[in-house]
Amino acid sequence: MSPPGACTNILNARSKAKGIGTISNPERFLNQDFQQLKQYCLTKAVRYIDEMFPPDRRSIGPGILSAADIKRVVWLRPIKMVPSPSFSVDGMSRFDFGQGVIGNCWFLASIGALTFQRPILEQVVPLDQSFDEEYCGLFHFRFWRFGKWIDVIIDDKLPTINGRLLFVQSKTPNEFWPALLEKAYAKVCGSYSDMNAGSPAEALVDFTGGVHICVQLSDPPLALWELMFRAGKSKSLMGCGTQGTSANRVLSNGLVQGHAYTVTGVKQVNTCICRVNLVRLWNPWGQGEWNGDWSDESRLWNTVSSEDREMCHHMQNDGEFWMALEDFCRFFADLDICCLCPDFLDGSSSCHWRSSCYEGRWVAGITAGGCINNIESFWTNPQYRVKVDKLLSECSSSDNDKTMLVSLMQKPDKRNRRLVQNLHIGFSVFEVMSHIFPSYTQLSSFFQGNTPVGQSKTYVNAREVMELMALKPGEYLIVPSTFNPNETASYLLTILSKAETHVHSQLTRTEAQGYDEVDAEQLQKLLNERILNGDLKSGGFSTDACRSMVALMDTSVTGKLNQREFLRLWRKILALKDIFVRTDDSNTGTLPLNKLRNAVEATGNRLNDDLLNLMALRYGSTSGSPDSGVITLENFISLMLRWESMNPLTNPIKLQESSGAWNLVIICHVFKLQWVYLYMYG
Numbered sequence: 231m232s233p234p235g236a237c238t239n240i241l242n243a244r245s246k247a248k249g250i251g252t253i254s255n256p257e258r259f260l261n262q263d264f265q266q267l268k269q270y271c272l273t274k275a276v277r278y279i280d281e282m283f284p285p286d287r288r289s290i291g292p293g294i295l296s297a298a299d300i301k302r303v304v305w306l307r308p309i310k311m312v313p314s315p316s317f318s319v320d321g322m323s324r325f326d327f328g329q330g331v332i333g334n335c336w337f338l339a340s341i342g343a344l345t346f347q348r349p350i351l352e353q354v355v356p357l358d359q360s361f362d363e364e365y366c367g368l369f370h371f372r373f374w375r376f377g378k379w380i381d382v383i384i385d386d387k388l389p390t391i392n393g394r395l396l397f398v399q400s401k402t403p404n405e406f407w408p409a410l411l412e413k414a415y416a417k418v419c420g421s422y423s424d425m426n427a428g429s430p431a432e433a434l435v436d437f438t439g440g441v442h443i444c445v446q447l448s449d450p451p452l453a454l455w456e457l458m459f460r461a462g463k464s465k466s467l468m469g470c471g472t473q474g475t476s477a478n479r480v481l482s483n484g485l486v487q488g489h490a491y492t493v494t495g496v497k498q499v500n501t502c503i504c505r506v507n508l509v510r511l512w513n514p515w516g517q518g519e520w521n522g523d524w525s526d527e528s529r530l531w532n533t534v535s536s537e538d539r540e541m542c543h544h545m546q547n548d549g550e551f552w553m554a555l556e557d558f559c560r561f562f563a564d565l566d567i568c569c570l571c572p573d574f575l576d577g578s579s580s581c582h583w584r585s586s587c588y589e590g591r592w593v594a595g596i597t598a599g600g601c602i603n604n605i606e607s608f609w610t611n612p613q614y615r616v617k618v619d620k621l622l623s624e625c626s627s628s629d630n631d632k633t634m635l636v637s638l639m640q641k642p643d644k645r646n647r648r649l650v651q652n653l654h655i656g657f658s659v660f661e662v663m664s665h666i667f668p669s670y671t672q673l674s675s676f677f678q679g680n681t682p683v684g685q686s687k688t689y690v691n692a693r694e695v696m697e698l699m700a701l702k703p704g705e706y707l708i709v710p711s712t713f714n715p716n717e718t719a720s721y722l723l724t725i726l727s728k729a730e731t732h733v734h735s736q737l738t739r740t741e742a743q744g745y746d747e748v749d750a751e752q753l754q755k756l757l758n759e760r761i762l763n764g765d766l767k768s769g770g771f772s773t774d775a776c777r778s779m780v781a782l783m784d785t786s787v788t789g790k791l792n793q794r795e796f797l798r799l800w801r802k803i804l805a806l807k808d809i810f811v812r813t814d815d816s817n818t819g820t821l822p823l824n825k826l827r828n829a830v831e832a833t834g835n836r837l838n839d840d841l842l843n844l845m846a847l848r849y850g851s852t853s854g855s856p857d858s859g860v861i862t863l864e865n866f867i868s869l870m871l872r873w874e875s876m877n878p879l880t881n882p883i884k885l886q887e888s889s890g891a892w893n894l895v896i897i898c899h900v901f902k903l904q905w906v907y908l909y910m911y912g
Contacts, residue, residue, distance in 0.1 A: 250378075251377070251378030251379055251380075252378075252379060253353055253372070253374075253379045253439070256372050256378075256379035256380050256381040257378055257379065257380045257381070258380075258381055259380040259381060259382045259383070259417075259418065260282045262282065262383045264368070264370045264381060264383050267368060267383065268364075268366060268368050271366035271367070271368060272364065272366055276366070277307070277366055277367035277368075277385075278366055278367040278368040278385045279367070279385050279387070280383065280384055280385040280417075282417070283384060283385075283413075283416075283417040285305035285385070285387035285389075286305070287300050287303070288421065289389075289416070289417075289421055289422065290303065290389060290421060290422050290423065291420070291421030291422055291423025291424055291646075291648075292423055293423050293426070294331065294332050294422065294423045294426060295331075295396075299391065302391050302392075303389050303390070303391060303396070304389075304390050304391070304393075305387040305388065305389055305390070306387065306388060306390050306393070307367060307385075307386050307387055307388070308361065308386055308388070308404075308406045309361065309365075311388075311390070311393060311403075312403055312404045313404075314361075314404055315361045315404050315406055316360070316361065316404050316405055316406070317357075317359050317360050317361065317405075317406060317407050317410075318357075318405060318407045319402050319404065319405040322345050322351060322355070322407060323345055324341070324342035324345050324346075324492065324494065324512055324550075325401065325516070325548055325550075326345075326400055326401060326402065326405060326407075326408060327341075327398050327399060327400050327401065327408035327516065328398070328399055328401065328514070328515055328516025328517065328549075329398060329514050329515050329516065330395065330396055330397035330398050330399055331396055331397065332396075332397050332422055332423070332425060332426055333425075333426045333427055333477060333478070334397075334398075334412070334425040334426065334428070335489055335490040335514045335515070336427070336428040336429055336430045336432065336433060336469070336471075336490040337412070337415060337425055337428065337433045338398060338408075338412075338490075338514035339430050339469045339490040339491055339492045339512075339514045340430050340433035340434050340437060340467070340469055340492075341408065341411065341433075341514075342492035342494070342512050342514060343430075343434065343467035343468055343469055343492045343493070343494075344437050344467060346467070346494070347465050347467060349465075350437060350438055350465075350467070353372060354371060354372055354373065354411075354437050355371060355407060355411060356370065356371070356372070367385050367386050367387075368383065368384075368385060368386075369383070369384055369385075369386055369410050369414070370382060370383045370384070370414070371384075371410070371411055371414040371415075373414075373415065373418060373436045373437070374435065374436050374437070374438065374439030375418065375436060376639065376641045376642075376722055377587060377589060377722050379439065380418070382414045382415075382417055382418055384410065384413050384414050384417055386406070386410060388406075388409050388410075388413065389422075395409055397409065397412055397422060398412045401516065412425075415433075415436075419646070419647040420645050420646030420647055420648070420649075421646065423648065424646050424647035424648045425647070426648070427477075429471070429490075429566065429692075430469025430470070430471065430490050430492075430566050431444060431469070431566040431568065431694070432693060434467050434469060434566060434568035435568055435694070437467065437568075438467065438568050438569070438570060439570075440568050440569050440570045440571075441568065441569055441570070441571070441572050441585075441635060441637065441724070441726060442566060442567070442568050442637065442694060442696060443566075443567045443568075443569075443572060443575075443635070443696065443698070444564055444565070444566055444567075444696065445457075445564065445565040445566075445567070446563075446564055447470075447558070447559045447562050447563060447564055447565060448559075448563070450559050454555065454559070455496060455498070455507040455509075455555050457574070457575070458493070458496045458509070458565070458567075459496050459498075460574035460575075461567050461569065461574045462495065462496055463574070464569060464571075464573060464574040465569070465570075466567050466568060466569035466574060467567070467568045467569070468492070468493035468565065468566065468567050468568075469490060469491065469492055469493065469565075469566045470490070470491050470492075470493055470511070470558075470562045470563075470564060470565045470566065471488070471489065471490050471491070471562065471563050471564055472485050472486060472487055472488060472489050472491070472561060472562055472563065473487070473488075473561065473562065473563045474487035474488045475487075475488050476488055477489065480518065483520060483521055483522050483561070484518065484519050484520045484521040484522070484525070484551075485520055485561055486513065486515070486518060489513070490514065491511045491512060491513055491514070491562075492511065492512040492514065493509060493510070493511060493565070494510045494511065494512045494550060495509075495510035496508065496509055496510065497510065497538075497541075497542055497552070499534045499535075499538045499542070500534065500535070500538075501530070501533040501534055502533050503533070506524075506554060507554070507555040508524055508542070508552045508553070508554060508555065509552070509553060509554075509555055509558045510542075510550065510551070510552050511550070511551060511552075511553065511558075512549050512550040513549035513550070514549070515549055516548065516549045517547050517548065517549050518547075518549060519547065519549060519550070519551040520551045520553050520557075522553065522557060523553065523554055523557060524551075524552045524553050524554055524557075525551050525552070525553070526543070526544065526545050526546070526547075526551060527545070531543045571583055572635060572726060575632060575698070576631060576632075583635070583726045583727060583728055584726065584727050584728075584729075584730070584731060585724065585725070585726045586724070586725050586731070586733055587722060587723065587724045587725075588614060588722070588723045588724075588725075588733070589720070589721070589722055589723075590612045590710065590720070590721050590722075590723060591612075591718070591719070591720045591721070592611070592612070592711070592712055592717060592718055592719050592720075592721070593718050594716040594717060594718045595716060596610070596794075596797070597610060597611060597612055598610075598611070598711075598712060598715055598716050598717050598718060599611040599711060599715055600711060600712060600713065600714050600715030600716070600717075601656065601689060601711055601712070601713050601714075602658055602677065602682070602711075604715050605674075605677060605678055606674075607715050608677055608709070608711065609674045609676070609677050611709050611710065611711045612709070612710060613707050613708070613709050614707070614708040614709075614710075614723065614725075614733055615705065615706075615707060615733065616705070616706045616707070616708055616725065616731055616732070616733050617704075617705050617706075617731065617732040617733075618633075618634070618701055618702070618703050618704055618705070618706065618727065618729050618730075618731050619703055619729055619730035619731070619732075620703055620729060620730065621633065621728055621729045631700060632698040632699060632700050633699070633700055633701055633727060633728045633729055634698070634699050634700075634701045634725065634726065634727045634728070634729070634731075635696065635697070635698050635699075635724075635725075635726040635727075636657060636659070636684075636686075636696065636697055636699065636708060636723070636724070636725055636726075637694060637695070637696040637723070637724040637725075637726075638655055638656070638657050638686070638694065638695050638696070638710050638721060638722075638723055638724075639693060639694040639721060639722045639723075639724070640652060640653060640655050640693060640694075640719050640720070640721050640722075641719070641720040641721060641722065643719065643720075651691075652691040652692060652693060653691060653712045653713070653714075653717050653719050654689040654690060654691045654712060654713035654714070655686075655689060655690070655691075655692075655695055655710070655711070655712055655713070655719075655721070656685065656686040656688065656689040656690070656695055656710075656711065656713065657685060657686050657695070657697075657708060657709060657710040657711065657723075658682040658684075658685040658686075658708075658709050658711070659682055659683055659684035659685060659699065659701070659706050659707070659708050659709075660676075660677070660680050660681075660682055660683065660706060660707045660709070661680075661683045661704055661705070661706055662676075662680075662704075662705050662706065662707060663705070683699075683701070683706070684697065684699040684701065685697065689712075689713040701729075703729065708723070708725070710723055747788075747790045747791065747792060747793075748780075748790060748791045748796045749780065749789070749790045749791075750773060750776040750777040750779075750780050751773065751776070753771075753776045753779060753780060753791070753796075753799075754770075754771050754772075754773055754775075754776040757770075757771040757776065757803070757864070758770045758771055761803060761807055761863070761864075761867075762863065762864065765819070768819075768820070768862045768864070769862075769864075770864060771864045771867075771868075772864075775864065775868045778868065778872065779799060779868070779871055782871060782872065782875045783795045783796075783798060783799045799871075802871060802874070803867055803871075805833075806833070806866065806867045806870050806871075807863065807867070809829055809832045809833060810829060810863050810866050810867075812832070813825055813828050813829040813832060818860075819862070819863065820860035820861065820862050820863075821860060821861050821866065822859060822860055823846045823850050823859055823860065823861060826842065826845060826846060826850070826861055826866075827842055829866060830842075830845075830870070833870060833874075835873070845869060846861070848869075849861055849865040849866070849868065849869045850865070
């Protein structure tokens, strides 16, 4: 049983703090250590068998083989199939393999794209593996999965019938890197059958950890060919899919309906009549090609120069072919481009986009408010406050250029890919004025009175949705959400921008999911780091103040705050910080005591002069220090939390009408004069 969301977030945070999950230090998938297992096998002189992905029908999974064929399956190591197996023969190429009996063309098309980018290929497929002297039946591969790199270990037992591989097959009989890579990804997905059907975008992202951009070819951008040309030069990976739902049906034009292909090149050629933009594609079947204009047998190749013909025209049934860009848009549904940096969008290699990622979670009843149609609950969704400064100096942009890319990816709640029920997800972006940035208490009315300036085109039940936007400098709220309210799921939000951006969670409900219990010391660390941003020149939140906060919110009387109690406290603190910052128009980080009334009344409370003077006396700094006559952020928060805990004070009218006795109770509670309270009422 996997740990709950809060525990998972804690474990992920600890791993990141240790640098685990990077490409240089990937996380051990299922806690299997490659070096330890290899050393054990070599020491014991045994060949590895993976108990976490055993060589039996469970790893094949249901639905892809008949019961009769399942009984015929024999799991063989390469050394039992051929006399001299090799990991790779003369390098790695898209022409090394062809698809087997499983419908994972989306995955194999992505491998075809991967072979064009050797540095990325070597990250996924460690090349220091072989069937030589240190062979022990153990191999490993690396994939990026939902924010972190993982190292996946397999044994080399492969499913066969009559000695022939069932799934991906190498055209060179003794080459096995494609079959082993496919097995490793099947292990990540849960089984081979869990790889049945998918989109190239999924595997492209898992191979790179990069940015995915999808182009709908039914409505392509005007400069599509130039975009593809720049993407190819910037070391991007590209895949695409044909239209139609009848998978594997071969059309009269040679294309396969509902099938994934790899984009392997673009070329502009001059005929005797005009200039033509061409796209080169590869079928992961390893055969079967387009037979229309600019195909292998097309006479149009006779109209181009001998140099272009020699460079591009090859009469081989290897699954690769050329076609005109217009035909490409006509017969293909979408184009997926995956890259480490989207600098190809405007052709500026000197413009480096800034990237930031945030893990979060929608929790039913707490942070799952649904789409904006559910206006009464939409404001409860996680929100990210983004301040966009001017463009980076090396970037140039017109008003219509896309300056920000937002990607929202939902994380699976099940190990087996086929069992994952993706929710309909999307996001909205709202512009706000920095001087009237909504506090927590104002959010509901803010969303009722404002329309998004950017959003995902629609809510879709896909692993990822993304959108490119042209955002001018200013402040924004990004709100990721599910379509329906009260749906629980985890997500990864990625923001890339050509401008300087500063992002923090406006409502750290998502942060609260990472803490099962919080004591005073942990709260002190969080407040000083997150609320004061490490600026402790005024002393920061004291341990006593944090103990007091815990005592005020600890309704379960455990001495610690559980997740719900911590979330409630954190919301209040954020709202109070917003009020303090807005009142501090001089940006000094402190409030003059003559502005304390404004800050208090901004919380919805009113107070008389006597109480104001007592607040200044107890929480203001009145010594001869440079901060004399001011109140700090931490003191303001402590004051208001203590005041709010007194129930009559939540009603501003009650405060004015409260009796002298009540005023004394209030004063005693807020200003810790417990002895007076005990003397008068004990």
